[in-house]
Amino acid sequence: xxxxxxxxxxxxxxALLALPVLAAPDYTKIEARVxxxxxxxxxxxxxxxxGKMATAIQATCAPNASIETMLMAQGYFQTTLDxxxxxQHFRSGPVALDDRxxxxxxxxxxxxxxxxxxSRFLVKGSNAELAPEKMSTASVALQGFPALERxxxxxxxxxxxxxPDEILSRCHVAISIAxxxxxxxxxxxxxxxxxxxxxxxxxxxxxxxxxxxITGVEVIQxxxxxxxxxxxxxxxxxxxxxxxARSLRNIELNLKALRALTLALNDPADTTDPESKLIYDxxxxxxxTARNLGADMGAVLRTKDGVLKLRSLAxxxxxxxxxxxxxxxxxxxxxxxxxxxxxx
Amino acid sequence: MExxxxxxxxxxxxxxxxxxxxxxxxxxxxxxTFITTSRDRLSGKFVLTCIDDKLEIAWDxxxxxxxxxxxxxxxxxxxxxxxxxxxxxAMVFDIDSGDPxxxxxPISGRHFYGHATFSHDGRTLFMTENAYDEGVGVIGIYDAExxxxxxxxxxxxxxxxxxxxxxxxxxxxxxxxxGIRTHPDTGRQKLNLETxxxxxxxxxxxxxxxxxxxxxxxTDSQSLSIRHMTVxxxxxxxGCQNQSPSHVHPLMYRCGVAKQNALVALVMPxxxxxxxxxxxxxxAYDARSNTVxxxxxxxxxxxxxxxxxxxxxxxxxxxxxxxGVDGASGNGGFILSSGEGDLxxxxxxxxxxxxxxxxxxxWDNHLVSV
Numbered sequence: 001x002x003x004x005x006x007x008x009x010x011x012x013x014x015a016l017l018a019l020p021v022l023a024a025p026d027y028t029k030i031e032a033r034v035x036x037x038x039x040x041x042x043x044x045x046x047x048x049x050x051g052k053m054a055t056a057i058q059a060t061c062a063p064n065a066s067i068e069t070m071l072m073a074q075g076y077f078q079t080t081l082d083x084x085x086x087x088q089h090f091r092s093g094p095v096a097l098d099d100r101x102x103x104x105x106x107x108x109x110x111x112x113x114x115x116x117x118x119s120r121f122l123v124k125g126s127n128a129e130l131a132p133e134k135m136s137t138a139s140v141a142l143q144g145f146p147a148l149e150r151x152x153x154x155x156x157x158x159x160x161x162x163x164p165d166e167i168l169s170r171c172h173v174a175i176s177i178a179x180x181x182x183x184x185x186x187x188x189x190x191x192x193x194x195x196x197x198x199x200x201x202x203x204x205x206x207x208x209x210x211x212x213x214i215t216g217v218e219v220i221q222x223x224x225x226x227x228x229x230x231x232x233x234x235x236x237x238x239x240x241x242x243x244x245a246r247s248l249r250n251i252e253l254n255l256k257a258l259r260a261l262t263l264a265l266n267d268p269a270d271t272t273d274p275e276s277k278l279i280y281d282x283x284x285x286x287x288x289t290a291r292n293l294g295a296d297m298g299a300v301l302r303t304k305d306g307v308l309k310l311r312s313l314a315x316x317x318x319x320x321x322x323x324x325x326x327x328x329x330x331x332x333x334x335x336x337x338x339x340x341x342x343x344x
Numbered sequence: 345m346e347x348x349x350x351x352x353x354x355x356x357x358x359x360x361x362x363x364x365x366x367x368x369x370x371x372x373x374x375x376x377t378f379i380t381t382s383r384d385r386l387s388g389k390f391v392l393t394c395i396d397d398k399l400e401i402a403w404d405x406x407x408x409x410x411x412x413x414x415x416x417x418x419x420x421x422x423x424x425x426x427x428x429x430x431x432x433x434a435m436v437f438d439i440d441s442g443d444p445x446x447x448x449x450p451i452s453g454r455h456f457y458g459h460a461t462f463s464h465d466g467r468t469l470f471m472t473e474n475a476y477d478e479g480v481g482v483i484g485i486y487d488a489e490x491x492x493x494x495x496x497x498x499x500x501x502x503x504x505x506x507x508x509x510x511x512x513x514x515x516x517x518x519x520x521x522x523g524i525r526t527h528p529d530t531g532r533q534k535l536n537l538e539t540x541x542x543x544x545x546x547x548x549x550x551x552x553x554x555x556x557x558x559x560x561x562x563t564d565s566q567s568l569s570i571r572h573m574t575v576x577x578x579x580x581x582x583g584c585q586n587q588s589p590s591h592v593h594p595l596m597y598r599c600g601v602a603k604q605n606a607l608v609a610l611v612m613p614x615x616x617x618x619x620x621x622x623x624x625x626x627x628a629y630d631a632r633s634n635t636v637x638x639x640x641x642x643x644x645x646x647x648x649x650x651x652x653x654x655x656x657x658x659x660x661x662x663x664x665x666x667x668g669v670d671g672a673s674g675n676g677g678f679i680l681s682s683g684e685g686d687l688x689x690x691x692x693x694x695x696x697x698x699x700x701x702x703x704x705x706x707w708d709n710h711l712v713s714v
Contacts, residue, residue: 096388215385218703338383338683338706339641339667343625344412344428344458344506344571 025332027202030265034209035197037264042087042257043189049080050182057178060158061171070157073174077152078244080181084145085253089216089261092208093198094191100184103136104144107240108223114141118150122166122173130168130176132183144184145241148177153243207334209265214324214336216258220251221317225297225310234301247297251313252290259283262324265332275327282320289313377402378679379423379439380668380711381411385704392425392435392442395711397674399687399700405442408433412458413507413710417488418466420714424448426471428709430528431456434471436492439714448492453477454484455528459507462488463549464514470549472505472519473497476527481505483519483547498552501545503536507572509580511546511601516555518580519545522569524587537587542570544582546604556604560584560597568593574629575601576636576651582607583624583638591622596638596647598655610655612647619643619660625667626710632676633692639680641667646680648694661694668711681707 056076059069084104095101106114117139121129128134135143151158151174158170191197198205224247228239239247259280266276293300293309300306329336378395390410394402412428422445426434434448434456450456450473457472469486481500486492502521509518523542525535534540546555560568567588574581579598586593594609595617612620621642628637634652639645646666648658661680668681677691683706689697 091386092388102387211385215704219386222703337641337665339625339709340644340665340683343623343641343667344709 025206027206030332031196031198031202031205031209033268034206034261034264035192037268038257038261039087039090039093039192039197040189042083043185043192046080046083046087047182047185047189049076049083050178050185052076053080054175054178054182057152057171057174061160061169061175063160065157065159065171067157070152070159073158074152074244077148078246081145081241081244081246081250082253085250086257089219089254089258090212091215092212093205094188097191099140100188102140102144104181104184105146106141106144107146108227108238109141109146110238113139114146115150117141118147118173122163122168122170125168125173127168127172130172132176132179135176135180136183143177143180145181148174148181149241149243151177203334206265206332207336209261210324210328210332210334211336213258213261213265213328214321216254216261217317217321217324220254221314221321224251224254225314225317228297228301229307229310229314234307236298236301239297239301242296242298245296245298247295248290248293248300249295252287255283255287255290259287262328265328275331279320279323279327282316282323286313286316286320289316377673378670378711378713379414379416379425380681381407381414381425381708383410383706383708385706390708391705392437393705394439394442395679395687399689399698401702403442405437405444407435408447411435411708413460414712415460415462415469416712416714417462418464422488423712423714424460424469426456426458426460429455429457429532430474430476430526431458434460434492446491448486448494450484451494454482454497456484457481457504457506461508461510461517463510468495468549470508470510470517472500472508474504474526479503479525479527481519481521483508483517483552498547499554501547501554501557502541502543504542504569505545506570509573509575510549511575511580515549516601517545517547517549518573518575519547520570520573520582521545521557522571522585524569534587537567540566540569540587542568542584544570544573544580544599544607558599558604558607560607562593565593568595570597572624572627574627574636576629577631577634578602579651579655581610581627581629581636581638581649581651581655583627585624586622589622591618591620593622595620595622595624596627596649610649611657613657616645616647616657616660619645620647626669628669628671628678630671630676630678630692632671635678635692637669637671637678637680639663639667639669641665641683646678646694648692658692659694661688661690663688667709668707670711670713673713679711679713681711683707 053076056073060073160169377397390407392405392407396402410428411425414425416423423439424436436445454473460471467489469488471484473482473484475482482497483500484497485495487495500519504522504524505519506522507520521543523540543557543559545557568584570582570584572583581598584595596610597607599607620640623640623642625639625641636649638647644664646661649655663682665683672679680688685702685705688699
């Protein structure tokens with residue numbers, strides 16, 4: 001009898017048991033707690049690192065920029081991606097406004113829209129279009145991390161020198177994108193610091209947070225793991241951030257962040273609750289599994305049993321998703337159903 | 345489920361509202377098969393979607409907000425997707441591409457209730473509307489040949505008209521008056537549950553004359569709100585929502601279209617009645633098998649009745665958060681959709697023929713076969 005079977009039995013039996021009637025949660029308190037413990041610190045980190053990344057990329061445009069300068073820009077990109085992956089799971093709240101989520105990261109991009117838009121921009125764009133107000137209204141596929149990753153990791157060095165047929169230097173485009181990312185991140189920080197930043201009553205804000213929590217796990221499972229696994233053979237370039245070789249590092253950071261969100265949604269002072277412990281334990285198993293696989297999913301997929309290892313991680317996440325769907329929705333008295341919750 | 349192309353399209357569409365054209369064009373010249381609406385879980389945006397007979401997404405078209413039902417013009421070139429109550433838009437769209445053609449807005453003092461029907465010649469559109477200051481239901485009349493100009497209105501015969509259908513005679517409208525009064529100032533809050541009175545009204549579409557207005561029989565039926573309906577060979581079948589917590593009262597009724605005399609309860613096994621939880625979401629008819637299907641998203645179940653055998657109970661299909669249903673063309677049976685991203689083709693005896701899941705799509709209340 002394996003551990004997954006036992007876990008599924010626990011889930012099934014627990015779901016059948018009558019659950020105790022609990023007092024209505026204090027949604028105002030929960031919203032404020034998630035905001036102060038999780039959302040603001042993470043947007044703070046992102047705003048800080050995006051600013052530093054923009055400065056580092058600025059240096060690549062210096063006439064005497066060295067390979068070390070380029071590597072330093074790549075390093076700052078990696079640090080900034082760490083911070084983005086720690087708050088990427090939020091799709092509601094301030095990030096839902098003005099298409100900020102897609103502008104920061106247009107992904108997945110199976111049709112390579114980002115690549116085509118970037119190539120066209122380098123050949124047909126103008127310096128005027130690098131201005132902040134222009135970049136913030138450009139194609140979302142051009143505005144965020146994926147386009148910047150292409151410039152920093154596909155085409156090193158990205159210096160001042162123009163390439164054949166191109167009329168914009170790659171470092172200037174990279175600076176414009178990095179500044180745009182920094183600007184969006186600053187907007188997110190400022191707006192997330194406002195009271196009731198989700199712009200709705202607290203119960204609906206908490207419901208949106210739980211929805212983001214479950215969607216976050218599902219995105220990892222289906223888009224970040226199962227999509228690059230492929231149906232018949234691995235599709236290495238479907239992995240998130242495969243250019244910077246950090247697909248699995250993203251997943252580890254996502255899971256840590258989602259665990260932190262779960263902790264903030266629960267009462268962090270109550271460490272004895274057995275149902276919460278089940279969820280935290282499952283998170284810990286998934287985090288350890290992801291960490292042990294390394295940073296680059298491509299490297300795992302190229303090994304003989306790589307697909308099996310990733311499938312195992314996906315199954316762990318499936319169990320985790322069920323635990324969250326049963327216990328968190330019940331504990332917080334929020335229903336994630338769509339038609340059943342709000343039909344007509 | 346392993347990740348597949350459909351899933352990817354779903355994910356891509358979520359992130360594509362700015363960079364891509366307003367619709368994802370069809371890759372072939374096939375006619376669309378099913379049209380529905382959904383909420384994209386990744387972007388939180390609402391989308392009008394065409395699904396083909398392989399249950400793949402043929403096109404997506406962004407919506408200005410959450411919608412409810414869709415009606416297709418008899419000439420099959422245009423459709424109208426109507427906003428959910430209190431609705432402030434009805435978007436006319438091209439059936440083959442999803443491209444918006446025009447948008448109908450309610451006149452002052454009215455909002456849409458989410459349902460409409462075309463006249464058989466396709467020249468007129470009838471929409472259920474709320475005259476909210478007066479607290480009465482009306483049927484708005486629109487000229488489909490003249491940019492959907494509003495021609496006028498007539499009374500619906502009750503409060504809160506919801507679903508509407510044109511009978512096969514081509515001139516009688518059947519209107520489900522839900523009986524519940526709402527006002528935009530108080531959102532979707534129900535204002536008259538103590539006194540609500542639901543009815544099924546038969547109205548002459550040419551002049552608005554009330555032909556008959558019948559209620560659900562029984563002294564304890566006051567809390568039932570007739571919401572949705574389908575027209576079978578000889579009957580209208582209506583599905584109700586019970587505004588009281590009791591789950592013992594029948595939810596499904598039929599009424600012969602010839603005499604329009606009375607609403608008669610359909611048989612439903614007691615455990616199933618309990619599972620339906622007092623809530624019917626959508627009602628549909630498959631003419632090939634004479635089967636009626638009714639969904640209950642709260643119960644996560646779909647009930648099936650045989651209209652050719654005095655509406656005998658056939659059985660059920662379990663579908664969590666399942667709500668959208670319509671008769672499938674071709675081999676018959678039904679297509680079902682759920683708020684958990686499921687699309688399912690079933691035969692009239694409930695056997696699964698094909699299914700697909702779009703994990704980031706929450707399919708909304710209704711879908712229609714084209």
